[in-house]
Amino acid sequence: MEVQGPVIVPAMGDSQSSLEVKCFDRKAYLTQGLQPYAEVLVSNFGRVFTISPVFRAEKIRTERHLIEYWRIEGGIPHCDLNSLTSMQEQLISYICQRLSEEGKEELEVIQRDDRELRKVQEPFPRLTYDDAIRILQKDGFAIHWGATLDWEHEKHLSLRFGHPFFISEFPVGIRTFFFQSNPAKPELTMSVDLLAPEGYGEISTGGQPTTEKEKLLRKMKEEEISEEEQRWYMDLKEIGSVPYAGFAIGVERLTKWICKLEHIKDASAFPRLLDNIYP
Amino acid sequence: MEVQGPVIVPAMGDSQSSLEVKCFDRKAYLTQGLQPYAEVLVSNFGRVFTISPVFRAEKIRTERHLIEYWRIEGGIPHCDLNSLTSMQEQLISYICQRLSEEGKEELEVIQRDDRELRKVQEPFPRLTYDDAIRILQKDGFAIHWGATLDWEHEKHLSLRFGHPFFISEFPVGIRTFFFQSNPAKPELTMSVDLLAPEGYGEISTGGQPTTEKEKLLRKMKEEEISEEEQRWYMDLKEIGSVPYAGFAIGVERLTKWICKLEHIKDASAFPRLLDNIYP
Numbered sequence: 329m330e331v332q333g334p335v336i337v338p339a340m341g342d343s344q345s346s347l348e349v350k351c352f353d354r355k356a357y358l359t360q361g362l363q364p365y366a367e368v369l370v371s372n373f374g375r376v377f378t379i380s381p382v383f384r385a386e387k388i389r390t391e392r393h394l395i396e397y398w399r400i401e402g403g404i405p406h407c408d409l410n411s412l413t414s415m416q417e418q419l420i421s422y423i424c425q426r427l428s429e430e431g432k433e434e435l436e437v438i439q440r441d442d443r444e445l446r447k448v449q450e451p452f453p454r455l456t457y458d459d460a461i462r463i464l465q466k467d468g469f470a471i472h473w474g475a476t477l478d479w480e481h482e483k484h485l486s487l488r489f490g491h492p493f494f495i496s497e498f499p500v501g502i503r504t505f506f507f508q509s510n511p512a513k514p515e516l517t518m519s520v521d522l523l524a525p526e527g528y529g530e531i532s533t534g535g536q537p538t539t540e541k542e543k544l545l546r547k548m549k550e551e552e553i554s555e556e557e558q559r560w561y562m563d564l565k566e567i568g569s570v571p572y573a574g575f576a577i578g579v580e581r582l583t584k585w586i587c588k589l590e591h592i593k594d595a596s597a598f599p600r601l602l603d604n605i606y607p
Numbered sequence: 608m609e610v611q612g613p614v615i616v617p618a619m620g621d622s623q624s625s626l627e628v629k630c631f632d633r634k635a636y637l638t639q640g641l642q643p644y645a646e647v648l649v650s651n652f653g654r655v656f657t658i659s660p661v662f663r664a665e666k667i668r669t670e671r672h673l674i675e676y677w678r679i680e681g682g683i684p685h686c687d688l689n690s691l692t693s694m695q696e697q698l699i700s701y702i703c704q705r706l707s708e709e710g711k712e713e714l715e716v717i718q719r720d721d722r723e724l725r726k727v728q729e730p731f732p733r734l735t736y737d738d739a740i741r742i743l744q745k746d747g748f749a750i751h752w753g754a755t756l757d758w759e760h761e762k763h764l765s766l767r768f769g770h771p772f773f774i775s776e777f778p779v780g781i782r783t784f785f786f787q788s789n790p791a792k793p794e795l796t797m798s799v800d801l802l803a804p805e806g807y808g809e810i811s812t813g814g815q816p817t818t819e820k821e822k823l824l825r826k827m828k829e830e831e832i833s834e835e836e837q838r839w840y841m842d843l844k845e846i847g848s849v850p851y852a853g854f855a856i857g858v859e860r861l862t863k864w865i866c867k868l869e870h871i872k873d874a875s876a877f878p879r880l881l882d883n884i885y886p
Contacts, residue, residue: 331876332660332677332875332876333876333877334675334877334879334884335614335637335660335662335675335879336626336662336674336675336879336884337884338884338885338886347615347628347629347630348628348629349626349627349628349629349637350626350627350628350629351626351664351674351884352664352881352882354884356884358614358628365876365877365886368876369876380659380660381611381614381659381660383614383615385630385631395615395630396613396614396615398611557885557886560885560886561886596611597610597611597612597644597647597648598612598613598644600613600614600615602631603631605613605615605616605617605630605633605635606617606836606839607617607644607836607839607840
Protein backbone atom coordinates (compact mmCIF):
# COMPACT_ATOMS: atom_id res chain seq x y z
CA MET A 329 0.00 0.00 0.00
CA GLU A 330 1.29 3.45 -0.88
CA VAL A 331 1.45 5.65 2.21
CA GLN A 332 2.62 9.13 3.22
CA GLY A 333 4.48 10.03 6.38
CA PRO A 334 4.59 13.58 7.74
CA VAL A 335 7.08 16.13 6.36
CA ILE A 336 6.99 18.36 9.45
CA VAL A 337 8.06 16.34 12.50
CA PRO A 338 8.28 17.38 16.15
CA ALA A 339 11.51 15.53 17.07
CA MET A 340 14.66 14.46 15.32
CA GLY A 341 17.09 11.72 16.27
CA ASP A 342 19.90 13.06 14.13
CA SER A 343 19.80 16.75 15.00
CA GLN A 344 23.22 17.42 13.43
CA SER A 345 21.84 17.32 9.92
CA SER A 346 18.27 18.44 10.54
CA LEU A 347 16.53 21.44 8.97
CA GLU A 348 14.44 23.50 11.36
CA VAL A 349 10.96 24.85 10.59
CA LYS A 350 9.40 27.79 12.40
CA CYS A 351 6.06 26.23 13.25
CA PHE A 352 4.24 28.98 15.18
CA ASP A 353 5.37 28.81 18.83
CA ARG A 354 7.32 25.60 18.61
CA LYS A 355 10.41 24.16 17.02
CA ALA A 356 9.86 21.54 14.37
CA TYR A 357 11.99 19.78 11.76
CA LEU A 358 11.81 18.52 8.21
CA THR A 359 11.57 14.73 7.97
CA GLN A 360 14.63 12.57 7.34
CA GLY A 361 12.53 9.53 6.47
CA LEU A 362 9.44 7.41 7.15
CA GLN A 363 10.96 5.77 10.21
CA PRO A 364 9.56 5.63 12.94
CA TYR A 365 6.15 6.37 11.36
CA ALA A 366 6.66 3.34 9.12
CA GLU A 367 6.12 1.14 12.17
CA VAL A 368 2.55 2.43 12.68
CA LEU A 369 1.77 1.97 8.99
CA VAL A 370 3.32 -1.50 8.73
CA SER A 371 1.45 -2.59 11.89
CA ASN A 372 -1.83 -1.44 10.30
CA PHE A 373 -1.45 -2.21 6.61
CA GLY A 374 1.32 -4.81 6.22
CA ARG A 375 3.64 -4.04 3.30
CA VAL A 376 3.85 -0.31 2.66
CA PHE A 377 5.87 2.02 0.46
CA THR A 378 6.19 5.75 -0.05
CA ILE A 379 7.83 7.98 -2.65
CA SER A 380 8.32 11.33 -0.96
CA PRO A 381 10.79 14.13 -0.18
CA VAL A 382 13.26 14.02 2.72
CA PHE A 383 15.77 16.57 3.98
CA ARG A 384 19.35 16.36 5.23
CA ALA A 385 21.42 19.45 5.83
CA GLU A 386 24.77 17.70 6.08
CA LYS A 387 27.49 20.29 6.10
CA ILE A 388 29.51 18.66 3.33
CA ARG A 389 29.73 19.73 -0.28
CA THR A 390 30.10 16.72 -2.56
CA GLU A 391 28.86 15.67 -5.96
CA ARG A 392 26.34 13.38 -4.26
CA HIS A 393 24.61 15.48 -1.59
CA LEU A 394 21.36 17.37 -1.99
CA ILE A 395 19.72 18.90 1.07
CA GLU A 396 16.30 17.98 -0.37
CA TYR A 397 15.80 14.70 -2.20
CA TRP A 398 13.21 12.01 -2.89
CA ARG A 399 13.21 8.52 -1.46
CA ILE A 400 11.49 5.26 -2.27
CA GLU A 401 10.95 3.76 1.17
CA GLY A 402 9.48 0.35 1.91
CA GLY A 403 8.39 -1.35 5.13
CA ILE A 404 7.75 -5.09 5.30
CA PRO A 405 6.36 -6.90 8.37
CA HIS A 406 8.09 -10.04 9.69
CA CYS A 407 10.98 -9.62 7.30
CA ASP A 408 14.60 -10.51 7.98
CA LEU A 409 17.73 -8.96 6.53
CA ASN A 410 18.03 -11.65 3.90
CA SER A 411 14.52 -11.11 2.52
CA LEU A 412 15.03 -7.35 2.67
CA THR A 413 18.17 -7.70 0.56
CA SER A 414 16.35 -9.88 -1.99
CA MET A 415 13.50 -7.40 -2.24
CA GLN A 416 15.88 -4.51 -2.92
CA GLU A 417 17.86 -6.34 -5.59
CA GLN A 418 14.61 -7.38 -7.28
CA LEU A 419 13.42 -3.77 -7.29
CA ILE A 420 16.68 -2.37 -8.67
CA SER A 421 16.87 -5.15 -11.31
CA TYR A 422 13.26 -4.47 -12.28
CA ILE A 423 13.93 -0.73 -12.68
CA CYS A 424 16.99 -1.41 -14.87
CA GLN A 425 15.18 -4.04 -16.99
CA ARG A 426 12.16 -1.80 -17.56
CA LEU A 427 14.37 1.15 -18.44
CA SER A 428 16.43 -0.88 -20.91
CA GLU A 429 13.21 -1.95 -22.64
CA GLU A 430 11.05 1.16 -22.48
CA GLY A 431 13.62 3.94 -22.24
CA LYS A 432 15.76 3.09 -25.28
CA GLU A 433 15.26 6.50 -26.88
CA GLU A 434 16.10 8.44 -23.71
CA LEU A 435 19.09 6.19 -22.95
CA GLU A 436 20.44 6.86 -26.44
CA VAL A 437 20.25 10.62 -25.88
CA ILE A 438 22.44 10.33 -22.78
CA GLN A 439 24.64 7.68 -24.47
CA ARG A 440 23.90 5.04 -21.85
CA ASP A 441 24.16 1.52 -23.28
CA ASP A 442 20.83 -0.26 -22.64
CA ARG A 443 22.61 -3.65 -22.84
CA GLU A 444 24.67 -2.72 -19.78
CA LEU A 445 21.51 -1.95 -17.83
CA ARG A 446 19.94 -5.22 -18.97
CA LYS A 447 22.83 -7.03 -17.28
CA VAL A 448 21.84 -5.63 -13.86
CA GLN A 449 20.11 -8.74 -12.54
CA GLU A 450 19.83 -10.39 -9.17
CA PRO A 451 21.56 -11.83 -7.21
CA PHE A 452 23.90 -8.90 -6.40
CA PRO A 453 27.20 -9.62 -4.59
CA ARG A 454 26.84 -9.49 -0.80
CA LEU A 455 29.64 -8.26 1.45
CA THR A 456 29.53 -7.91 5.21
CA TYR A 457 31.01 -4.87 6.91
CA ASP A 458 33.81 -7.21 8.07
CA ASP A 459 34.54 -8.17 4.42
CA ALA A 460 34.57 -4.51 3.43
CA ILE A 461 37.09 -3.59 6.16
CA ARG A 462 39.32 -6.55 5.20
CA ILE A 463 39.31 -5.52 1.51
CA LEU A 464 40.08 -1.91 2.37
CA GLN A 465 42.91 -2.87 4.72
CA LYS A 466 44.35 -5.23 2.11
CA ASP A 467 44.17 -2.42 -0.46
CA GLY A 468 46.21 -0.16 1.80
CA PHE A 469 43.61 1.94 3.61
CA ALA A 470 44.40 2.79 7.24
CA ILE A 471 40.93 1.89 8.50
CA HIS A 472 40.13 -0.03 11.69
CA TRP A 473 37.12 -2.19 12.50
CA GLY A 474 34.34 -0.01 13.93
CA ALA A 475 35.04 3.05 11.79
CA THR A 476 32.49 4.61 9.46
CA LEU A 477 32.95 3.90 5.77
CA ASP A 478 33.77 7.33 4.41
CA TRP A 479 33.12 8.47 0.86
CA GLU A 480 36.68 7.53 -0.21
CA HIS A 481 36.19 4.01 1.18
CA GLU A 482 32.80 3.58 -0.45
CA LYS A 483 34.16 4.87 -3.72
CA HIS A 484 37.12 2.48 -3.65
CA LEU A 485 34.91 -0.54 -2.95
CA SER A 486 32.39 0.61 -5.52
CA LEU A 487 35.11 0.89 -8.21
CA ARG A 488 35.87 -2.84 -7.73
CA PHE A 489 32.38 -3.85 -8.90
CA GLY A 490 30.59 -3.72 -12.25
CA HIS A 491 27.30 -4.51 -10.55
CA PRO A 492 25.38 -3.04 -7.58
CA PHE A 493 26.37 -4.82 -4.34
CA PHE A 494 25.39 -4.97 -0.68
CA ILE A 495 27.32 -4.28 2.52
CA SER A 496 25.53 -5.58 5.61
CA GLU A 497 25.80 -5.76 9.40
CA PHE A 498 27.43 -2.45 10.30
CA PRO A 499 28.70 -2.13 13.88
CA VAL A 500 26.37 -0.75 16.57
CA GLY A 501 28.37 2.46 17.01
CA ILE A 502 28.01 3.75 13.44
CA ARG A 503 24.31 3.12 12.76
CA THR A 504 21.28 4.97 14.22
CA PHE A 505 19.89 3.58 17.44
CA PHE A 506 16.74 2.33 15.75
CA PHE A 507 18.44 -0.81 14.42
CA GLN A 508 18.18 -4.27 15.94
CA SER A 509 21.39 -5.96 17.11
CA ASN A 510 22.38 -9.28 15.61
CA PRO A 511 21.40 -11.85 18.31
CA ALA A 512 24.46 -14.00 17.46
CA LYS A 513 26.90 -11.04 17.33
CA PRO A 514 25.51 -8.22 19.52
CA GLU A 515 28.20 -5.79 18.32
CA LEU A 516 26.61 -5.81 14.83
CA THR A 517 23.35 -4.21 13.64
CA MET A 518 20.84 -5.83 11.32
CA SER A 519 21.45 -3.18 8.67
CA VAL A 520 22.34 -3.21 4.99
CA ASP A 521 23.47 -0.65 2.41
CA LEU A 522 23.20 -1.04 -1.35
CA LEU A 523 26.06 0.50 -3.34
CA ALA A 524 26.11 1.31 -7.04
CA PRO A 525 29.23 0.20 -8.92
CA GLU A 526 31.85 2.21 -10.83
CA GLY A 527 32.48 4.68 -8.03
CA TYR A 528 28.87 5.81 -7.52
CA GLY A 529 28.55 4.43 -3.97
CA GLU A 530 25.56 4.16 -1.64
CA ILE A 531 22.11 4.42 -3.20
CA SER A 532 20.06 2.67 -0.53
CA THR A 533 20.11 1.91 3.17
CA GLY A 534 17.94 -0.38 5.28
CA GLY A 535 17.58 -2.78 8.16
CA GLN A 536 15.50 -4.15 10.99
CA PRO A 537 14.45 -1.59 13.63
CA THR A 538 14.91 -2.74 17.18
CA THR A 539 12.09 -4.18 19.24
CA GLU A 540 13.95 -3.75 22.57
CA LYS A 541 12.10 -1.13 24.55
CA GLU A 542 14.79 -0.58 27.17
CA LYS A 543 17.48 0.02 24.59
CA LEU A 544 15.26 2.46 22.72
CA LEU A 545 14.45 4.49 25.83
CA ARG A 546 18.13 4.69 26.81
CA LYS A 547 19.12 5.75 23.32
CA MET A 548 16.33 8.32 23.01
CA LYS A 549 17.53 9.87 26.25
CA GLU A 550 21.07 10.02 24.85
CA GLU A 551 19.73 11.79 21.76
CA GLU A 552 17.86 14.26 24.00
CA ILE A 553 14.44 13.40 22.62
CA SER A 554 12.01 14.54 25.33
CA GLU A 555 9.88 11.98 27.15
CA GLU A 556 6.72 13.63 25.85
CA GLU A 557 7.90 13.16 22.29
CA GLN A 558 8.84 9.53 22.87
CA ARG A 559 5.46 8.62 24.32
CA TRP A 560 3.53 7.82 21.15
CA TYR A 561 6.29 5.50 19.93
CA MET A 562 6.58 3.78 23.28
CA ASP A 563 2.79 3.44 23.43
CA LEU A 564 2.90 1.76 20.04
CA LYS A 565 5.46 -0.75 21.35
CA GLU A 566 3.21 -1.34 24.39
CA ILE A 567 -0.04 -1.83 22.45
CA GLY A 568 1.79 -4.12 20.08
CA SER A 569 3.57 -3.36 16.84
CA VAL A 570 4.99 -5.94 14.46
CA PRO A 571 8.69 -6.59 13.91
CA TYR A 572 9.55 -5.35 10.44
CA ALA A 573 12.37 -4.34 8.13
CA GLY A 574 12.63 -1.29 5.91
CA PHE A 575 14.74 0.23 3.16
CA ALA A 576 15.16 3.67 1.60
CA ILE A 577 16.44 4.24 -1.93
CA GLY A 578 17.64 7.74 -2.84
CA VAL A 579 15.90 8.52 -6.13
CA GLU A 580 18.42 11.13 -7.29
CA ARG A 581 21.39 8.89 -6.38
CA LEU A 582 19.82 6.00 -8.25
CA THR A 583 19.28 8.32 -11.22
CA LYS A 584 22.84 9.63 -10.97
CA TRP A 585 24.20 6.09 -11.32
CA ILE A 586 21.73 4.89 -13.96
CA CYS A 587 22.34 7.98 -16.11
CA LYS A 588 26.06 8.13 -15.19
CA LEU A 589 25.82 11.77 -14.14
CA GLU A 590 28.80 13.60 -12.74
CA HIS A 591 26.88 15.65 -10.19
CA ILE A 592 23.68 14.78 -8.34
CA LYS A 593 22.27 18.23 -9.09
CA ASP A 594 21.74 17.02 -12.66
CA ALA A 595 19.33 14.37 -11.33
CA SER A 596 16.93 17.01 -10.00
CA ALA A 597 14.90 19.66 -11.85
CA PHE A 598 15.38 22.20 -9.07
CA PRO A 599 18.33 20.94 -6.98
CA ARG A 600 18.67 22.25 -3.43
CA LEU A 601 22.32 22.40 -2.39
CA LEU A 602 23.99 23.43 0.83
CA ASP A 603 24.87 26.84 -0.59
CA ASN A 604 22.24 27.29 -3.28
CA ILE A 605 18.46 26.94 -3.15
CA TYR A 606 17.82 29.24 -6.12
CA PRO A 607 15.54 29.44 -8.00
CA MET B 608 5.05 13.27 -17.34
CA GLU B 609 5.29 13.01 -13.57
CA VAL B 610 7.51 15.78 -12.17
CA GLN B 611 8.65 17.12 -8.81
CA GLY B 612 8.99 20.77 -7.87
CA PRO B 613 11.13 21.94 -4.96
CA VAL B 614 9.81 21.81 -1.37
CA ILE B 615 12.24 24.44 -0.06
CA VAL B 616 11.75 27.69 -1.99
CA PRO B 617 13.61 30.99 -1.72
CA ALA B 618 10.64 33.36 -2.16
CA MET B 619 6.95 33.31 -1.42
CA GLY B 620 4.16 35.35 -3.01
CA ASP B 621 1.71 34.78 -0.19
CA SER B 622 3.88 35.39 2.86
CA GLN B 623 0.87 35.59 5.20
CA SER B 624 0.43 31.83 5.24
CA SER B 625 4.00 30.68 4.59
CA LEU B 626 6.09 28.41 6.81
CA GLU B 627 9.68 29.50 7.25
CA VAL B 628 12.69 27.15 7.13
CA LYS B 629 16.02 27.97 8.71
CA CYS B 630 18.26 27.18 5.76
CA PHE B 631 21.80 27.96 7.01
CA ASP B 632 22.36 31.71 6.62
CA ARG B 633 19.27 32.50 4.65
CA LYS B 634 15.50 32.60 5.02
CA ALA B 635 13.58 30.06 2.99
CA TYR B 636 10.02 28.81 2.85
CA LEU B 637 8.06 25.61 2.36
CA THR B 638 6.36 25.38 -1.03
CA GLN B 639 2.72 26.30 -1.51
CA GLY B 640 2.54 24.62 -4.91
CA LEU B 641 4.22 23.84 -8.23
CA GLN B 642 3.60 27.30 -9.64
CA PRO B 643 5.77 29.06 -10.91
CA TYR B 644 8.09 26.04 -11.38
CA ALA B 645 5.32 24.38 -13.39
CA GLU B 646 6.01 26.88 -16.17
CA VAL B 647 9.59 25.62 -16.65
CA LEU B 648 8.42 22.00 -16.67
CA VAL B 649 5.47 22.60 -19.03
CA SER B 650 7.76 24.54 -21.40
CA ASN B 651 10.15 21.56 -21.47
CA PHE B 652 7.93 18.50 -21.24
CA GLY B 653 4.41 19.50 -22.28
CA ARG B 654 1.73 18.00 -20.04
CA VAL B 655 3.04 17.44 -16.52
CA PHE B 656 1.63 16.38 -13.16
CA THR B 657 2.92 16.00 -9.64
CA ILE B 658 1.59 14.41 -6.45
CA SER B 659 3.50 16.04 -3.61
CA PRO B 660 3.21 17.81 -0.26
CA VAL B 661 2.49 21.54 0.12
CA PHE B 662 2.28 23.78 3.17
CA ARG B 663 -0.06 26.57 4.26
CA ALA B 664 0.01 27.99 7.74
CA GLU B 665 -3.30 29.82 7.56
CA LYS B 666 -4.17 31.05 10.99
CA ILE B 667 -7.66 29.59 10.97
CA ARG B 668 -8.87 26.48 12.74
CA THR B 669 -11.52 24.70 10.70
CA GLU B 670 -12.51 21.14 9.92
CA ARG B 671 -10.92 21.54 6.48
CA HIS B 672 -7.47 23.03 7.08
CA LEU B 673 -4.21 21.10 7.43
CA ILE B 674 -0.92 23.00 7.48
CA GLU B 675 0.68 20.15 5.52
CA TYR B 676 -1.25 18.37 2.77
CA TRP B 677 -0.80 16.61 -0.56
CA ARG B 678 -1.83 17.96 -3.93
CA ILE B 679 -2.36 16.52 -7.37
CA GLU B 680 -1.19 19.34 -9.63
CA GLY B 681 -1.34 19.40 -13.38
CA GLY B 682 0.09 21.78 -15.99
CA ILE B 683 -1.10 21.74 -19.61
CA PRO B 684 0.45 23.83 -22.42
CA HIS B 685 -1.80 25.87 -24.72
CA CYS B 686 -4.87 25.11 -22.63
CA ASP B 687 -7.82 27.45 -22.06
CA LEU B 688 -10.12 27.59 -19.04
CA ASN B 689 -12.72 25.48 -20.77
CA SER B 690 -10.33 22.59 -21.50
CA LEU B 691 -8.91 22.86 -17.98
CA THR B 692 -12.40 22.50 -16.54
CA SER B 693 -13.08 19.44 -18.75
CA MET B 694 -9.83 17.82 -17.71
CA GLN B 695 -10.60 18.26 -14.02
CA GLU B 696 -14.12 16.87 -14.26
CA GLN B 697 -12.82 13.88 -16.23
CA LEU B 698 -10.21 13.22 -13.54
CA ILE B 699 -12.67 13.49 -10.64
CA SER B 700 -15.23 11.33 -12.48
CA TYR B 701 -12.54 8.75 -13.21
CA ILE B 702 -11.47 8.62 -9.56
CA CYS B 703 -15.08 8.13 -8.42
CA GLN B 704 -15.83 5.48 -11.08
CA ARG B 705 -12.66 3.51 -10.28
CA LEU B 706 -13.37 3.69 -6.55
CA SER B 707 -16.97 2.53 -6.98
CA GLU B 708 -15.71 -0.48 -8.96
CA GLU B 709 -12.51 -1.42 -7.15
CA GLY B 710 -13.09 -0.08 -3.64
CA LYS B 711 -16.45 -1.73 -2.88
CA GLU B 712 -15.16 -3.47 0.25
CA GLU B 713 -13.54 -0.32 1.68
CA LEU B 714 -16.59 1.80 0.81
CA GLU B 715 -18.81 -0.65 2.66
CA VAL B 716 -16.65 -0.35 5.78
CA ILE B 717 -17.18 3.43 5.85
CA GLN B 718 -20.83 3.04 4.76
CA ARG B 719 -20.39 5.06 1.59
CA ASP B 720 -22.83 4.01 -1.11
CA ASP B 721 -20.82 3.06 -4.21
CA ARG B 722 -23.88 3.81 -6.43
CA GLU B 723 -23.73 7.43 -5.33
CA LEU B 724 -20.08 7.65 -6.40
CA ARG B 725 -20.89 6.00 -9.72
CA LYS B 726 -23.27 8.90 -10.43
CA VAL B 727 -20.39 11.40 -10.29
CA GLN B 728 -19.96 11.85 -14.03
CA GLU B 729 -19.09 14.75 -16.29
CA PRO B 730 -20.26 17.31 -17.18
CA PHE B 731 -20.34 19.05 -13.79
CA PRO B 732 -22.46 22.21 -13.39
CA ARG B 733 -20.51 25.41 -14.19
CA LEU B 734 -21.17 28.66 -12.38
CA THR B 735 -19.31 31.91 -12.85
CA TYR B 736 -18.32 34.05 -9.86
CA ASP B 737 -21.10 36.43 -10.99
CA ASP B 738 -23.66 33.58 -10.81
CA ALA B 739 -22.40 32.63 -7.35
CA ILE B 740 -22.76 36.20 -6.03
CA ARG B 741 -26.28 36.46 -7.51
CA ILE B 742 -27.36 33.17 -5.87
CA LEU B 743 -25.89 34.19 -2.50
CA GLN B 744 -27.57 37.62 -2.62
CA LYS B 745 -30.91 36.05 -3.56
CA ASP B 746 -30.53 33.63 -0.64
CA GLY B 747 -30.09 36.52 1.79
CA PHE B 748 -26.31 36.86 2.15
CA ALA B 749 -24.98 40.43 2.50
CA ILE B 750 -22.18 39.94 -0.03
CA HIS B 751 -21.10 42.41 -2.71
CA TRP B 752 -19.44 41.77 -6.05
CA GLY B 753 -15.67 41.68 -5.59
CA ALA B 754 -15.68 40.03 -2.16
CA THR B 755 -13.95 36.74 -1.39
CA LEU B 756 -16.23 33.72 -1.09
CA ASP B 757 -15.83 32.81 2.58
CA TRP B 758 -16.29 29.36 3.98
CA GLU B 759 -19.94 30.11 4.90
CA HIS B 760 -20.62 31.18 1.30
CA GLU B 761 -18.88 28.15 -0.19
CA LYS B 762 -20.74 25.87 2.18
CA HIS B 763 -24.11 27.39 1.31
CA LEU B 764 -23.50 27.05 -2.43
CA SER B 765 -22.10 23.57 -1.97
CA LEU B 766 -25.23 22.45 -0.05
CA ARG B 767 -27.37 23.34 -3.10
CA PHE B 768 -25.60 20.70 -5.24
CA GLY B 769 -25.59 16.90 -5.21
CA HIS B 770 -22.69 16.88 -7.65
CA PRO B 771 -19.25 18.56 -7.76
CA PHE B 772 -19.49 21.94 -9.54
CA PHE B 773 -17.23 24.71 -10.83
CA ILE B 774 -17.05 28.42 -10.04
CA SER B 775 -14.96 30.35 -12.55
CA GLU B 776 -13.66 33.83 -13.38
CA PHE B 777 -12.99 35.28 -9.96
CA PRO B 778 -12.31 39.06 -9.83
CA VAL B 779 -8.73 40.30 -10.14
CA GLY B 780 -8.59 41.53 -6.53
CA ILE B 781 -9.21 38.17 -4.86
CA ARG B 782 -6.91 35.86 -6.85
CA THR B 783 -3.11 35.67 -6.81
CA PHE B 784 -1.32 37.93 -9.25
CA PHE B 785 -0.17 34.98 -11.36
CA PHE B 786 -3.52 34.67 -13.14
CA GLN B 787 -4.28 36.00 -16.61
CA SER B 788 -7.07 38.57 -16.96
CA ASN B 789 -10.03 37.79 -19.18
CA PRO B 790 -9.33 39.77 -22.39
CA ALA B 791 -13.06 40.50 -22.83
CA LYS B 792 -13.62 41.46 -19.17
CA PRO B 793 -10.30 42.67 -17.69
CA GLU B 794 -11.76 42.81 -14.16
CA LEU B 795 -12.00 39.00 -14.15
CA THR B 796 -9.23 36.37 -13.89
CA MET B 797 -9.01 33.19 -15.93
CA SER B 798 -9.37 31.08 -12.79
CA VAL B 799 -11.64 28.23 -11.71
CA ASP B 800 -12.41 26.42 -8.45
CA LEU B 801 -13.98 22.98 -8.16
CA LEU B 802 -16.32 22.53 -5.19
CA ALA B 803 -17.54 19.27 -3.72
CA PRO B 804 -21.29 19.11 -2.99
CA GLU B 805 -23.19 18.61 0.29
CA GLY B 806 -21.33 21.30 2.17
CA TYR B 807 -17.79 20.02 1.51
CA GLY B 808 -16.69 23.04 -0.54
CA GLU B 809 -13.49 23.71 -2.50
CA ILE B 810 -11.37 20.72 -3.44
CA SER B 811 -9.47 22.16 -6.38
CA THR B 812 -8.30 25.46 -7.78
CA GLY B 813 -6.79 26.36 -11.12
CA GLY B 814 -6.42 28.79 -13.97
CA GLN B 815 -4.26 30.35 -16.64
CA PRO B 816 -1.13 32.13 -15.34
CA THR B 817 -0.52 35.52 -16.85
CA THR B 818 1.86 36.04 -19.77
CA GLU B 819 2.01 39.83 -19.26
CA LYS B 820 5.54 40.66 -18.12
CA GLU B 821 4.80 44.22 -17.03
CA LYS B 822 1.92 43.17 -14.81
CA LEU B 823 4.01 40.42 -13.24
CA LEU B 824 6.89 42.74 -12.43
CA ARG B 825 4.56 45.31 -10.88
CA LYS B 826 2.79 42.66 -8.82
CA MET B 827 6.03 41.04 -7.68
CA LYS B 828 7.21 44.44 -6.47
CA GLU B 829 3.94 44.86 -4.53
CA GLU B 830 4.49 41.45 -2.91
CA GLU B 831 8.03 42.50 -1.99
CA ILE B 832 9.71 39.69 -3.93
CA SER B 833 13.26 40.93 -4.51
CA GLU B 834 14.49 41.58 -8.03
CA GLU B 835 17.16 38.92 -7.63
CA GLU B 836 14.51 36.34 -6.84
CA GLN B 837 12.32 37.38 -9.77
CA ARG B 838 15.12 37.12 -12.28
CA TRP B 839 14.92 33.42 -13.20
CA TYR B 840 11.18 33.70 -13.81
CA MET B 841 11.58 36.83 -15.86
CA ASP B 842 14.42 35.20 -17.82
CA LEU B 843 12.11 32.31 -18.59
CA LYS B 844 9.50 34.73 -19.97
CA GLU B 845 12.25 36.38 -22.04
CA ILE B 846 13.71 33.16 -23.47
CA GLY B 847 10.22 31.97 -24.24
CA SER B 848 7.86 29.90 -22.18
CA VAL B 849 4.54 28.54 -23.37
CA PRO B 850 1.14 29.80 -22.26
CA TYR B 851 -0.44 27.13 -20.10
CA ALA B 852 -3.12 26.37 -17.57
CA GLY B 853 -2.84 24.45 -14.31
CA PHE B 854 -4.93 22.97 -11.53
CA ALA B 855 -4.30 21.70 -8.01
CA ILE B 856 -6.53 19.17 -6.25
CA GLY B 857 -6.23 18.85 -2.47
CA VAL B 858 -5.89 15.10 -1.87
CA GLU B 859 -7.12 15.19 1.75
CA ARG B 860 -10.07 17.45 0.85
CA LEU B 861 -11.01 15.14 -2.00
CA THR B 862 -10.75 12.19 0.41
CA LYS B 863 -12.82 14.06 3.03
CA TRP B 864 -15.65 14.47 0.55
CA ILE B 865 -15.43 11.01 -1.02
CA CYS B 866 -15.37 9.32 2.40
CA LYS B 867 -17.80 11.88 3.92
CA LEU B 868 -15.46 12.59 6.83
CA GLU B 869 -16.33 15.20 9.42
CA HIS B 870 -12.78 16.48 9.89
CA ILE B 871 -9.93 16.64 7.42
CA LYS B 872 -7.54 15.23 10.01
CA ASP B 873 -9.21 11.86 9.42
CA ALA B 874 -8.02 11.97 5.80
CA SER B 875 -4.34 11.96 6.87
CA ALA B 876 -2.32 9.30 8.72
CA PHE B 877 -0.31 11.94 10.60
CA PRO B 878 -2.31 15.18 10.34
CA ARG B 879 -0.46 18.45 10.91
CA LEU B 880 -2.78 21.07 12.38
CA LEU B 881 -2.24 24.69 13.37
CA ASP B 882 -1.93 23.74 17.05
CA ASN B 883 -0.81 20.12 16.84
CA ILE B 884 2.01 18.49 14.92
CA TYR B 885 2.31 15.51 17.28
CA PRO B 886 3.37 12.73 16.86
